[in-house]
Amino acid sequence: MKIAFDTVNVYYLPQFIPICDELAKRGHEVKLVCYSNKNKAQAFEQVLLSFGYEFCWVDDDKAARDLYLKEEPDWIFFGNGFSYLDDIHKVSKTAQLGHGIGPKPSYYHKSSTPMTVRFIEGKMRLAKIRELYPNDEFVQVGFSKLDPLFNNTEPGLKYDELGLDKGKPTLLFAPTFNPSSLECFPDDWPSHFTDFNILIKPHTFTYSREAYKNQRKKLKKWAQFNNTYVATETDISLLPFMKDADILISEASSTLFEFVALSKPVIVCNFFKLKWSYRGIFNYRFEKRFGKDNVIYKNIGLHINDYTELRAAIDKQLNNEHLYKEERKNYTQDHVGPTDGKSSLRIVDYIENN
DSSP states (O other): OOOEEEEESSSGGGHHHHHHHHHHHHTOOOEEEETTTTOOOOHHHHHHHHSEEEEEEESSHHHHHHHHHOOOOSSEEEEEOOOTHHHHHTTEEEEEEEESSSTTTTTHTTTTSSSSSEEOOOOHHHHHHHHHOTTEEEEEOOOOGGGHHHHHOOOOOOOOHHHHOOOSHHHHOOOOSSBBBBGSTTTTGGGGGGTSSEEEOOOOEEEEEEEEGGHHHHHHHHTTSSTTEOOOOOOSSSHHHHOOOOOEEEETTTTHHHHHHHTTOOOEEEEBBGGGGGGGGGGGHHHIITTTTTGTTTTTEEEEEGGHHHHHHHHHHHTTTTTTTTHHHIIIIIIIOSSSSSSHHHHHHHHHHH
């Protein structure tokens, strides 16, 4: 079969690549269709070449539609919704694979226009989405992005090359772009944790969007500390960072679900730097979009309301390994699903059988 992967944003690739690998192993033809209006084509050329799959650039979703109508792949994978499904379904079947296990309502609403099938991660999410869209096809498979961690094919980071000390415990700070705790951390915060390695993996949009230039200024300052590695724009996968980290710090990111699925603890930041359209008299917009959804993280791990609480929270969690252990198991079943490293196999089995 010919299978296309609609790569609107390059950060979808960690979800797609394990499936591509399984498809290629079974002799199918894979093509990555990347959007130049959303990504810097030149910056990511080497990243795409490194995967070894055919890829092309299109200007936008209309150009992607025209390409699909011309090439008529058997299946097209999408990481989000798509505006031209009626056209596409005349020539191809479609699969939706969420690009993250996020808390936002958009996780569910992107299925308002049904594709041939949507692959779902955890059992609670499957039950909810079937309730919302009872006539559509949903299949629980787990989260393909995490397969390399569960089947031990992810090599992780090379600490020596990064100037880090393998003998120290490792903190992973993975803030999202909005709402973000990133700008609430001090310029010198790595100096407060000299007994740790610090890995910092910001969202891809932190590097690519003008609105987040102040976040980039922070990253430059933190990168100067010798116990710290700050991911570059082309470090698109979080997997090697998660493999080596002992604890995760984040705020409203689906990374929280992914990390607890590895049976590792998380610290949740309840403080954010909000963009102007969410502040003051516009705070209701923030509450409407994020307030209720962030409740979903209530029992996932220790919460802190200010950076000054971070050290005590980390020490408490690392010195009490059973703290939130059962909650992490429950979150994994509800949101991430099976952790056997075979999500991609189940996905490919489905499309071969249908």
